[in-house]
Every structure is written in structure tokens, then in C-alpha cells.
């Protein structure tokens with residue numbers, strides 16, 4: 001595995017692979033790798049790409065008072081995991097390499113960002129869109145792999161690619177979970193053992209709603225209320241629970257088209273998010289994908 005810290009090394013390496021007739025798959029991450037990240041690498045490898053993984057904790061997407069400084073970092077461990085999973089090029093730029101000076105030109109995301117996580121994290125998705133656009137221009141991948149775990153982010157990136165005609169295909173990949181259902185996340189590391197136990201209620205409540213939907217409860221308010229109640233009973237502080245259309249993340253009253261049920265909670269000081277697919281009569285699709293793993 002080659003490790004590159006500069007944009008120019010990445011460009012040279014990518015040009016060499018292209019010269020050999022390879023296609024390029026990109027997996028952008030903030031590091032502190034877990035099986036969720038590695039599943040994206042495996043997917044990119046299965047597609048036959050030379051795989052570039054980036055590890056960059058992007059200051060632009062953290063708000064004041066968020067966890068930029070204490071975000072977990074372990075580059076030695078990440079290198080070993082990336083290499084063991086078959087990453088071909090690991091791109092680990094410094095902040096100075098990515099942002100040699102304050103940016104004069106950035107991306108601004110519209111209504112897709114003014115909801116769900118965007119309400120409590122103003123500017124977050126602008127920072128995500130800007131850094132992902134930079135990574136797309138640096139690596140020029142054929143395909144880029146993102147997790148459904150961050151569903152709003154995935155839809156925003158897909159929409160950015162459409163709106164700006166970026167020549168890359170964005171592939172959404174299923175959420176990888178711990179044995180008790182908790183979505184894997186670098187931030188799970190913040191949880192105390194007691195918080196970790198309670199955190200499992202988040203996925204449990206969402207899966208329960210997916211089951212109810214499959215069994216005929218198609219009124220969004222009923223599903224949202226039931227999830228909210230289960231989360232609150234477990235002592236999780238609910239930031240939002242929302243049923244939205246997959247297409248534009250707009251709120252729905254009835255689940256009669258492809259929808260997602262998303263939630264954000266706080267467990268102690270830690271903010272956790274998760275989501276499940278809701279398809280009336282087909283609510284088990286997502287659960288089946290999870291169980292099959």
C-alpha cells in the first residue's frame with residue numbers, strides 16, 4: 001500500500017494506474033477505521049478498482065463546540081487496517097495540504113441541508129460537500145463509496161454530483177452494525193459501558209418501526225411517535241426522529257413511496273445517528289440486508 005500526503009503524489013499515482021488501464025474507486029473517511037469503513041473498501045475492490053482511501057478529519061465540517069479536537073485519531077492502526085483490507089493508496093493529507101489558505105470559494109448546499117442533522121449542525125454539510133468535491137477533483141475516481149449510515153450526507157453527495165455534473169458514480173453501501181445492532185461509528189468510542197448498552201436502543205427502535213411499517217402501520221406520525229417514546233424511555237435525549245422521502249428528504253405523512261426513518265440522539269455527551277429504510281409491505285428489506293451479513 002502506498003501512503004501519500006500530498007495532492008501531487010496522489011495525482012501521479014492515479015495517472016500511473018490509469019496508464020495501466022485501471023479504474024479508480026475512492027473511499028473518503030475521517031479515519032479511526034472500523035468494519036463500516038472497511039466494507040466500503042471491500043465493495044470498491046469487488047468492483048475491480050484500484051482503491052484510494054482518504055483519511056482526513058475535515059475542520060470545515062465541524063461547528064464551534066463540536067468534537068474536532070478530540071475526534072479519535074490513530075494513524076498507525078488505520079494504516080494497518082487499510083493495508084490489510086487491500087487499500088492501494090492511502091491519502092492522509094494535513095490540514096495545510098488541503099487548505100493552504102482560507103478558502104475563498106466553497107460549496108453551499110440548499111434545502112437538503114436545512115433539515116435533519118443540518119438543523120443542529122449549521123454549515124456542516126457545506127463543509128462536507130466542499131471537502132468531498134476537492135477529493136473528487138484530486139483523485140478523479142470512477143466510483144466513490146459512501147455509507148447509508150450517514151444517509152443525509154449520502155443523498156447530498158449524490159445530489160451534488162448530479163447538480164454539478166461531476167464525472168463520478170456515487171455508490172451507497174449498507175450500514176454495518178455491531179452484534180446488538182448499534183451502527184458502527186468512530187464516535188462509539190466516546191460511550192461509557194453503561195451508555196454503550198443504552199445506545200443499542202436506537203437501532204432497536206428503528207428496526208421495530210420498520211417491522212411495524214411492513215406489518216401495515218403506514219402513518220409516519222405513528223412510527224415517529226413510537227420510536228421517540230422508546231428512545232426517551234431508555235434515557236436517550238432525542239434530537240429528532242423523522243420519516244422522509246428518500247428522493248428529497250422531505251417529510252412524509254404516509255409511507256407509500258421509498259422512505260427512510262432517521263433519528264439523532266444524545267447519549268450523555270455523545271451524539272449518535274442511525275436510519276432504516278421504510279417500505280410499506282417491504283420494511284424487512286433493510287433488516288434482511290443486516291441479518292444476511
Ligand code: AMP
Pocket residue numbers: 028029030031035036037039040145146147148149150173174175176177183184185186
Ligand atoms: P466517517 O469516517 O465517519 O466520515 O465515515 C466515512 C465513510 O464511512 C462515510 O461514507 C460513512 O457513511 C461510512 N460509514 C461510517 N460508518 C459506517 C457504517 N457503520 N456502515 C457503513 N458505512 C459507514
